[in-house]
Amino acid sequence: MLNIIFVVLIVLAGSAICACAETALFSVSRVRVKQLAQSKKPAAIVLQSIRSKMNRPIATIVILNNIFNIVGSIVIGSLAAKVLGDAWLGLFSSILTFLIIVCGEIVPKTIGERYSEPIATQKINQLLRQVYYVPETIKADKLLKTFQDNCEHLMVVLDEYGGVAGVVTLEDVLEVLTGEIVDETDRIINLQEIARKKRKILLNYRGINS
Numbered sequence: 001m002l003n004i005i006f007v008v009l010i011v012l013a014g015s016a017i018c019a020c021a022e023t024a025l026f027s028v029s030r031v032r033v034k035q036l037a038q039s040k041k042p043a044a045i046v047l048q049s050i051r052s053k054m055n056r057p058i059a060t061i062v063i064l065n066n067i068f069n070i071v072g073s074i075v076i077g078s079l080a081a082k083v084l085g086d087a088w089l090g091l092f093s094s095i096l097t098f099l100i101i102v103c104g105e106i107v108p109k110t111i112g113e114r115y116s117e118p119i120a121t122q123k124i125n126q127l128l129r130q131v132y133y134v135p136e137t138i139k140a141d142k143l144l145k146t147f148q149d150n151c152e153h154l155m156v157v158l159d160e161y162g163g164v165a166g167v168v169t170l171e172d173v174l175e176v177l178t179g180e181i182v183d184e185t186d187r188i189i190n191l192q193e194i195a196r197k198k199r200k201i202l203l204n205y206r207g208i209n210s
Helices: 002-027 030-037 042-052 055-084 086-114 116-128 140-150 170-179 191-206
Strands: 133-135 154-158 164-169
Touching: 002 042, 002 055, 002 086, 002 116, 030 042, 030 116, 042 116, 042 154, 042 164, 055 086, 086 116, 140 154, 140 170, 164 170
Parallel strands: 133 154
Antiparallel strands: 154 164
8 A cells, every 4th residue: 555655746746747747847937038038147048949849849748748647557556456456446547536636636736836936047057067068169170979878859059258158959969060161160159159159140030129
């Protein structure tokens, strides 16, 4: 019985974290994200980058949530059938479904919407503990190797004074390397220009003049 309770708690906690994070990321307004990014804090800049390309992080969160719910339900059902027997399995499944809907979806999404800004920033701060920093003058070839060696898709860019200049993704590097044929000595990524272009695209998308 303790095994069932333990697995149920893991499933509920995992589902709740995913639901809360998804709602928090969507609930922070784009205008507020822009204001936070102007502080040049790494977490705020990464949040702005995530909001400009939401498909990948949201897909990851949804997949994780499904893993918790589907795999967890299978494991819990198997354990419950052995411990409780078939007679109580239907009632147990109904209770589990109710708990997942309330504790794993409704409550965490409500919390994520109400406290979206601190939750989103906190999640990103946790990610930044493992983030890699690169100088804005790094060569494209070297930066690509850095991405490959560290199995990362996003890095924080530092300017000449050690301040945060923006973020660069693996897709940005691949666009530079494959977008046009240039001389080897000219393959220096202008990370500031990439950041400016992203900002202009984002502002145009919002209908705001840069």
